Amino acid sequence: MLLPPSIGSSPVAGIEITRPLWMFWWPFTLENWFGLPAIAWGEGAFFLILAALPFIDRNKKRHWRQRPVAITLASVLLVALIALSIIMILTPAKNHLGM
16 A cells, blocks of 8 residues: 555546446446446445345245246346346446546
8 A cells, every 4th residue: 555556557636537347237237327436336235125125025835936926036136237238238437437
C-alpha cells in the first residue's frame, strides 16, 4: 500500500475504464443501465431470492421434476444472470468515475 505497483502501466488520474472479472459482469450491466446503487440493489435481490427459495417451495418431494416452483424460479434467475453477462460482453466499457 505504501509503494506503487511494479507491474502494469501507471494509472492516469481521473480515468477509469475497466471491465470486472467474469463473475461480476451481471451487476455491472445493472450499473451501466441504472447507476452505482443498482449493484447493491441487484445483488441484494439476487441473494434475497436465493434465501427465500426454500421457504417459497416447501414441497417434500426431492426429485427436480416434481418441484416446478423451485425449478422455474432457478431457471428464470439463471437466464437473467446469463443474459446480463452476455450484455456486458457485448457493450463497450464505460467511464464510471463520474457516477
